[in-house]
Amino acid sequence: RKEVEQDPGPFNVPEGATVAFNCTYSNSASQSFFWYRQDCRKEPKLLMSVYSSGNEDGRFTAQLNRASQYISLLIRDSKLSDSATYLCHGGSQGNLIFGKGTKLSVKP
């Protein structure tokens, strides 16, 4: 049931850079989308929900493009502490699926 696809990366970026990840989904009926952050050998933790109108939380911006069936996560002014794997989670009610995750490494 590979309905959610992510570029595994790794994305290697310098501090202060802007980086964006996409997550495509195949089920046009998908309604709910989230971004989770997972540090090495830790559990995933909710980063932000993705709303139809898009949403922003500090340096992080999430957007939904229903026409092209993808969600995106934009990180501005990257910090070393942003290094982690970013998992998208999406689908229809009761049938949400995680992507494989995109690994981000922010270098000094």
Add this chain to the structure above:
Amino acid sequence: EAGVVQSPRYKIIEKKQPVAFWCNPISGHNTLYWYRQNLGQGPELLIRYENEEAVDDSQLPKDRFSAERLKGVDSTLKIQPAELGDSAVYLCASSLQDTGANVLTFGAGSRLTVL
């Protein structure tokens, strides 16, 4: 408030042995999930409970895996017998099911190594 509690954190067993994992969700969360996560992969859903009812167990390998959530609170996931390919992190998560949101809170996971 305590988060999702899982035990054991680590388990090493030989193949063909049984193993069990326990999860206590956040108080009041009616939905409980068991996921399996292999290295470099995203979490894969094994089973989802709403209260004490298993509403999605389509990805649970029923020949060797079983789960229960008696009384609709804590839950156990059992593997018997374990195989080498079962080595993974088993994550429990819970959520408060409402009209649309499915925000998950995960436990720290149980890392299983099958030798």
